[in-house]
Amino acid sequence: MPQMAPLLWLNLFIFFCSSLILFFIFNYFLPPLTKMKPSPKHQTTKELNWKW
Known part of the structure; x- marks a missing residue:
C-alpha cells in the first residue's frame, strides 16, 4: 500500500533523530576514556637513546 x-x-x-540526540548527549556528559600510562619500572633500560 503506497499510502x-x-x-x-x-x-x-524520528528514530534517526532520537538516536542522534542520544549520541550527542552521551558524548557531552560522559568523560572520554583515559589511557593508562605505563609506570617507569616496566620500561626496559637496555635500549639506548638515539637522541643526543
Missing part, C-alpha cells in the same frame, strides 16, 4: 510509505519514513526519521 503507508510516508508513515514508514516518518518513523525512520
